[in-house]
Amino acid sequence: MAEETNFRAPELPWWQREALYEVYPRSFQDSDGDGVGDLPGLLQRLDYLAWLGVGAVWITPFYPSPNRDFGYDVSDYCAVDPSMGTLADFHRLAEEAHRRGLRVVVDLVANHTSSDHPWFVESRKSRHSPRRDWYVWRDPGPRGSPPNNWLSFFGGPAWTLDPETGQYYLHQFLPEQPDLNYRNPEVVRAMEDVIRFWLDRGADGFRVDAAWLLVEDEHFRDEPPNPAWRPGMRERDRLLHPYTEDHPDTHRVLRRFRAVLEECGDRQPVLIGEVYLPFAQLVRYYGTREEPECHFPFNFALVDLPADRWSAAELGALVEAYDAARATGAWPGWVLGNHDRPRVATRLGEDGSRLAHVLLLTLPGTPTLYYGDELGMVDGAVDPHRVRDQAGFREWGGRWCRDAARTPMQWDASPHAGFTTGEPWLPVHPDFPERNVTAQEKDPRSFLHLVRRLLWLRRSHPALVAGEFVLVEGEAGVLAYRRQQGRQAWLVALNFSTRPVRLAAEGEVVLSTHLDREGFEGNVELRPREGLVVRLRP
Numbered sequence: 001m002a003e004e005t006n007f008r009a010p011e012l013p014w015w016q017r018e019a020l021y022e023v024y025p026r027s028f029q030d031s032d033g034d035g036v037g038d039l040p041g042l043l044q045r046l047d048y049l050a051w052l053g054v055g056a057v058w059i060t061p062f063y064p065s066p067n068r069d070f071g072y073d074v075s076d077y078c079a080v081d082p083s084m085g086t087l088a089d090f091h092r093l094a095e096e097a098h099r100r101g102l103r104v105v106v107d108l109v110a111n112h113t114s115s116d117h118p119w120f121v122e123s124r125k126s127r128h129s130p131r132r133d134w135y136v137w138r139d140p141g142p143r144g145s146p147p148n149n150w151l152s153f154f155g156g157p158a159w160t161l162d163p164e165t166g167q168y169y170l171h172q173f174l175p176e177q178p179d180l181n182y183r184n185p186e187v188v189r190a191m192e193d194v195i196r197f198w199l200d201r202g203a204d205g206f207r208v209d210a211a212w213l214l215v216e217d218e219h220f221r222d223e224p225p226n227p228a229w230r231p232g233m234r235e236r237d238r239l240l241h242p243y244t245e246d247h248p249d250t251h252r253v254l255r256r257f258r259a260v261l262e263e264c265g266d267r268q269p270v271l272i273g274e275v276y277l278p279f280a281q282l283v284r285y286y287g288t289r290e291e292p293e294c295h296f297p298f299n300f301a302l303v304d305l306p307a308d309r310w311s312a313a314e315l316g317a318l319v320e321a322y323d324a325a326r327a328t329g330a331w332p333g334w335v336l337g338n339h340d341r342p343r344v345a346t347r348l349g350e351d352g353s354r355l356a357h358v359l360l361l362t363l364p365g366t367p368t369l370y371y372g373d374e375l376g377m378v379d380g381a382v383d384p385h386r387v388r389d390q391a392g393f394r395e396w397g398g399r400w401c402r403d404a405a406r407t408p409m410q411w412d413a414s415p416h417a418g419f420t421t422g423e424p425w426l427p428v429h430p431d432f433p434e435r436n437v438t439a440q441e442k443d444p445r446s447f448l449h450l451v452r453r454l455l456w457l458r459r460s461h462p463a464l465v466a467g468e469f470v471l472v473e474g475e476a477g478v479l480a481y482r483r484q485q486g487r488q489a490w491l492v493a494l495n496f497s498t499r500p501v502r503l504a505a506e507g508e509v510v511l512s513t514h515l516d517r518e519g520f521e522g523n524v525e526l527r528p529r530e531g532l533v534v535r536l537r538p
């Protein structure tokens with residue numbers, strides 16, 4: 001394919017040049033027939049990722065875990081859960097990824113451990129345990145009540161009483177996920193050692209889980225009610241969160257994590273923050289030139305934008321607001337979906353998701369794709385009597401559950417979509433016989449080929465990665481912008497409206513959301529909910 005060349009803009013580090021692809025390993029490829037995906041399974045699929053055109057894979061937790069939160073409750077930071085493989089498997093995975101030019105980003109579940117972690121087992125033994133202060137313990141409030149009104153993401157108070165020692169411990173998530181105490185320098189040092197452990201084994205970076213929750217108010221003040229709360233919102237959002245989120249001392253911790261990465265010199269490992277905050281607060285997670293923190297925090301604005309607000313006007317305003325917030329020119333990081341939210345094709349429909357992927361992959365910055373979204377995979381149906389993610393089910397009040405966005409990857413039309421030879425841990429979506437990699441590889445106009453064309457186009461043209469971004473005044477309903485660098489100029493036009501729109505574009509259509517317009521020159525009529533990428537004449 002003409003576009004399958006890799007430009008190597010030497011001035012751009014890899015984490016700016018390359019797109020990131022999130023793999024939820026439990027659901028990606030099972031290698032041993034136990035119905036749960038694993039690292040050797042992911043190894044089998046590296047050629048697919050290289051073919052697709054992503055440059056880095058972010059693997060969600062594969063460490064030893066009781067799986068109350070499917071890996072986000074870690075009982076050993078420096079090992080691999082037996083259901084996922086071994087340390088040798090990770091090492092081989094990293095080597096084989098690197099051989100294919102792929103980087104490997106791992107999850108740093110820093111905010112909390114599993115309650116089975118030896119650190120917590122030690123901490124809860126006694127009020128005088130040497131590890132007592134590795135977690136957040138408080139005396140009961142009046143009449144034995146929790147120390148304050150803080151709420152867990154997963155329902156109920158963020159405190160659980162330990163009867164043995166008569167104190168409560170903090171858990172912003174499950175009681176089986178006790179929060180670490182980052183006011184204790186020993187905890188910071190211990191997590192720095194975890195970072196070094198994985199760097200030494202080939203990791204090229206870290207996604208810091210719940211990065212904006214690491215430190216809480218030292219006075220443990222009650223949080224105020226949220227006046228905007230309405231039925232249908234999450235229970236936790238009955239409160240505002242000035243004391244459990246975005247504490248200024250969190251940045252000190254992230255600076256220390258970043259400093260460990262800076263020890264690696266030209267390997268340029270990346271630090272990405274999971275930060276669900278408005279832009280004005282989000283951008284603080286870059287830190288400063290003198291005291292850097294994240295290379296970029298994920299910008300979740302497109303993940304949380306309701307479908308009825310996906311309009312040219314809203315999206316244009318969003319992109320400009322994000323640009324304005326990153327006044328220092330800090331590097332952008334856009335996301336469309338992840339393992340915690342409904343899939344983008346479910347939120348926007350297939351046409352909407354095609355448009356969204358053109359947007360994601362032609363905006364400035366690092367794009368992150370979620371496994372399966374490149375096929376247009378949609379949420380799976382969840383049987384309330386067979387829910388695996390009980391925590392997420394409670395979080396969303398039974399209205400939704402994260403299992404829906406975690407169904408197995410759909411590789412082919414064989415049983416269980418080629419994901420496993422056993423019984424999958426979650427049912428494969430019933431549309432897999434038609435919607436799978438093998439079928440879409442054969443269809444030149446498939447969602448898969450659209451995403452692949454976009455990834456290779458982006459890789460081959462620096463202007464689409466780091467070039468100037470200029471919104472173009474256009475027809476109502478059409479989000480149009482130019483990307484330019486030197487003599488390279490592109491026009492991207494996304495018709496979010498339901499009516500055709502004429503587009504005056506002096507150039508050649510290189511790609512359209514339905515892959516049926518390539519080579520067209522000159523003015524063109526945009527069909528309803530169609531997007532185009534036009535190479536403009538110099």
Ligand code: TEU
Nearest residue numbers: 069072153173209210276339340392395
């Ligand atoms: O999620 C933390 C967080 O941002 C939550 O709001 C999350 O988006 C969701 O609402 C939880 O269902 C991270 C992980 O992405 C998530 O999978 C874990 O459950 C959570 O931390 C605890 O580790």
